[in-house]
Amino acid sequence: xxxxxxxxxxxxxxxxxxxxxxxxxxxxxxxxxxxxxxxxxxxxxxxxxxxxxxxxxxxxxxxxxxxxxxxxxxxxxxxxxxxxxxxxxxxxxxxxxxxxxxxxxxxxxxxxxxxxxxxxxxxxxxxxxxxxxxxxxxxxxxxxxxxxxxxxxxxxxxxxxxxxxxxxxxxxxxxxxxxxxxxxxxxxxxxxxxxxxxxxxxxxxxxxxxxxxxxxxxxxxxxxxxxxxxxxxxxxxxxxxxxxxxxxxxxxxxxxxxxxxxx
Amino acid sequence: xxxxxxxxxxxxxxxxxxxxxxxxxxxxxxxxxxxxxxxxxxxxxxxxxxxxxxxxxxxxxxxxxxxxxxxxxxxxxxxxxxxxxxxxxxxxxxxxxxxxxxxxxxxxxxxxxxxxxxxxxxxxxxxxxxxxxxxxxxxxxxxxxxxxxxxxxxxxxxxxxxxxxxxxxxxxxxxxxxxxxxxxxxxxxxxxxxxxxxxxxxxxxxxxxxxxxxxxxxxxxxxxxxxxxxxxxxxxxxxxxxxxxxxxxxxxxxxxxxxxxxxxxxxxxxxxxxxxxxxxxxxxxxxxxxxxxxxxxxxxxxxxxxxxxxxxxxxxxxxxxxxxxxxxxxxxxxxxxxxxxxxxxxxxxxxxxxxxxxxxxxxxxxxxxxxxxxxxxxxxxxxxxxxxxxxxxxxxxxxxxxxxxxxxxxxxxxxxxxxxxxxxxxxxxxxxxxxxxxxxxxxxxxxxxxxxxxxxxxxxxxxxxxxxxxxxxxxxxxxxxxxxxxxxxxxxxxxxxxxxxxxxxxxxxxxxxxxxxxxxxxxxxxxxxxxxxxxxxxxxxxxxxxxxxxxxxxxxxxxxxxxxxxxxxxxxxxxxxxxx
Numbered sequence: 077x078x079x080x081x082x083x084x085x086x087x088x089x090x091x092x093x094x095x096x097x098x099x100x101x102x103x104x105x106x107x108x109x110x111x112x113x114x115x116x117x118x119x120x121x122x123x124x125x126x127x128x129x130x131x132x133x134x135x136x137x138x139x140x141x142x143x144x145x146x147x148x149x150x151x152x153x154x155x156x157x158x159x160x161x162x163x164x165x166x167x168x169x170x171x172x173x174x175x176x177x178x179x180x181x182x183x184x185x186x187x188x189x190x191x192x193x194x195x196x197x198x199x200x201x202x203x204x205x206x207x208x209x210x211x212x213x214x215x216x217x218x219x220x221x222x223x224x225x226x227x228x229x230x231x232x233x234x235x236x237x238x239x240x241x242x243x244x245x246x247x248x249x250x251x252x253x254x255x256x257x258x259x260x261x262x263x264x265x266x267x268x269x270x271x272x273x274x275x276x277x278x279x280x281x282x283x284x285x286x287x288x289x290x291x292x293x294x295x296x297x298x299x300x301x302x303x304x305x306x307x308x309x310x311x312x313x314x315x316x317x318x319x320x321x322x323x324x325x326x327x328x329x330x331x332x333x334x335x336x337x338x339x
Numbered sequence: 340x341x342x343x344x345x346x347x348x349x350x351x352x353x354x355x356x357x358x359x360x361x362x363x364x365x366x367x368x369x370x371x372x373x374x375x376x377x378x379x380x381x382x383x384x385x386x387x388x389x390x391x392x393x394x395x396x397x398x399x400x401x402x403x404x405x406x407x408x409x410x411x412x413x414x415x416x417x418x419x420x421x422x423x424x425x426x427x428x429x430x431x432x433x434x435x436x437x438x439x440x441x442x443x444x445x446x447x448x449x450x451x452x453x454x455x456x457x458x459x460x461x462x463x464x465x466x467x468x469x470x471x472x473x474x475x476x477x478x479x480x481x482x483x484x485x486x487x488x489x490x491x492x493x494x495x496x497x498x499x500x501x502x503x504x505x506x507x508x509x510x511x512x513x514x515x516x517x518x519x520x521x522x523x524x525x526x527x528x529x530x531x532x533x534x535x536x537x538x539x540x541x542x543x544x545x546x547x548x549x550x551x552x553x554x555x556x557x558x559x560x561x562x563x564x565x566x567x568x569x570x571x572x573x574x575x576x577x578x579x580x581x582x583x584x585x586x587x588x589x590x591x592x593x594x595x596x597x598x599x600x601x602x603x604x605x606x607x608x609x610x611x612x613x614x615x616x617x618x619x620x621x622x623x624x625x626x627x628x629x630x631x632x633x634x635x636x637x638x639x640x641x642x643x644x645x646x647x648x649x650x651x652x653x654x655x656x657x658x659x660x661x662x663x664x665x666x667x668x669x670x671x672x673x674x675x676x677x678x679x680x681x682x683x684x685x686x687x688x689x690x691x692x693x694x695x696x697x698x699x700x701x702x703x704x705x706x707x708x709x710x711x712x713x714x715x716x717x718x719x720x721x722x723x724x725x726x727x728x729x730x731x732x733x734x735x736x737x738x739x740x741x742x743x744x745x746x747x748x749x750x751x752x753x754x755x756x757x758x759x760x761x762x763x764x765x766x767x768x769x770x771x772x773x774x775x776x777x778x779x780x781x782x783x784x785x786x787x788x789x790x791x792x793x794x795x796x797x798x799x800x801x802x803x804x805x806x807x808x809x810x811x812x813x814x815x816x817x818x819x820x821x822x823x824x825x826x827x828x829x830x831x832x833x834x835x836x837x838x839x840x841x842x843x844x845x846x847x848x849x850x851x852x853x854x855x856x857x858x859x860x861x862x863x864x865x866x867x868x869x870x871x872x873x874x875x876x877x878x879x880x881x882x883x884x885x886x887x888x889x890x891x892x893x894x895x896x897x898x899x900x901x902x903x904x905x906x907x908x909x910x911x912x913x914x915x916x917x918x919x
Contacts (some may be wrong), residue, residue, distance in 0.1 A: 174805035182798035
């Protein structure tokens, strides 16, 4: 792997830059020298077999690896040119601008309203109740959930269906107005209809955010992303526009993976 | 399917041992059901024995006497000051009141006997009532006090075996120099005479059998031991011969002594205790225990036989007669035993109550809650959510778990050495008791809290962290509320355990007779006190029989407290429980 990323998309401004990022858990190396440039206002998909390091890399981008005992992250990671992989950077500040959606919908066991309002509340984004109401409504509208829940905002968020819960979690993430949204297999626990709904949503959100999605489904990567990175055994094997990766992979491993020979 | 030839081998294999599989399952079910049934049965047995033992303590027979609050006796210096009122002769007032009920009692010994209808401590209670309301002075006041514990038990039918008859026939009582001559046309005296004779004969036989056994055993021995045995055997034989001689050769009446049932003849406010029973069944002689007038041809009378011999019971015939007379006059009534809840401990069972121990328990538990719950919860929070996982924290964790298994008396020793000797805190005080029990409860609270925190899914922590919550915000906004039901349950179980603990309090002087309840306030924490389980322990050791029922009653109160505590735990659990 060379120092400079492959096939950097030229038409879009670069949001996230990684140089020689390594991660080890209790001395066991999980990620080897990953260098990548991720563009803004587009969807970038990370694909690869289980345990390839794609989720590990994703968790570097909002320093969630900090919460794991024995995790050591090396190399340089910048968002908008600012180094984030540094002990002097407060992960709380970072995480306010880098939202994350997890594999399993994990709404707080509180009301729908409180779920969305939690982030703005702790960051003091709204001074008055009407302001907060507006933020919550906007976030729910962007997440395409407003019409379904506007009449039951006080109901518990855990009472929604799986797909609705995942959209609620997305609303919770965008309520703090982040720049980057990380999605770690957001549809793996959902049925095809809910998945389609989330994918539509991701496509809509692309206009305003830099979205990075980890997925096991190559069809999904093909459907929603503009750029795709293929990870294998802790290495970034290939990165480029989604079309190129799926129609004209340069590495044999990528080819084997997308044609279903392994993984 | 079974008769088709091409049955698959897996099916044959499965159906071969299917029967034994189902048998194993039904065996296991039966064993489980039996275990549950045994547990429920033992629980019911335990509860019913405690309830039946404790119920009598919840009612008390009260003695109502009209006391003459004579000014000279109540207020010796006549100035109505508290000091003067405190020097009043209240026991004289009570004695006068009970003497008015039985004016015929004059002898010193009889009077002392009469005054044992109630305990002398009641004089202090009378004084307190007068101090509270000095306008009572100079009036005739209806004073209520508990009947002496043994008489209370007697009235509840727990002390003696007795029976009454309404004989058919007339009764004559003649006063003579030898006592009261009782004559009757009823057949009951004849029956009683033969009954007593039978009892004596059986006693003689028993003595003879005993003598034979002693003689037999002495044959195989020699020296002084054998001599002693033979001497005892001879003594038994002589006693048996005496009894038989009394029964068979003498023509006179049978003397009724303390080893035989007491026979009481009652008629219209008189009671005669028979001392001799005529063998021909015509009646006997006796003495008046109540009243003194002769009667001729009275047909309205009754016989009362107290089968428990006088020498084997704690109440004399005389006291029983007085008690019955007072009951017949309406001066004794059974009521709810308020003393059990309104009083602290007392030497006299009828005045003893659980108030002191209850207050002591409350004060001790307040200290325990204040100390152990916050320290325990925050320790667990730190260890679970903040502390790095390394050798040092692992060591701490092992030590906390081991601490939960330390015998509770060791904590008592620690409390004695540290809190009392080193810090100089007062002995027997709820403050020290609470501190010691906190030490004992801490590991339970920590372990329960850690388990509750571990049960909170990691996804909730990640969700909060991902929106930019700090670690502390994550813990206090999300993790702690979700863990609260578990923490509360654990803490309350630990506290309930502490509430039932006696051993550690032994070492710090809380196992003591304390006659005053501590104040339910700040100063109460340093006043001498005891706690419920200790009170139960002390009462179970009480010499008076009435303490037995009070022990069971105190256990019931403690059980009620425990059930209340657990109900609170369940309520809080329900209240705070949220699903995720």
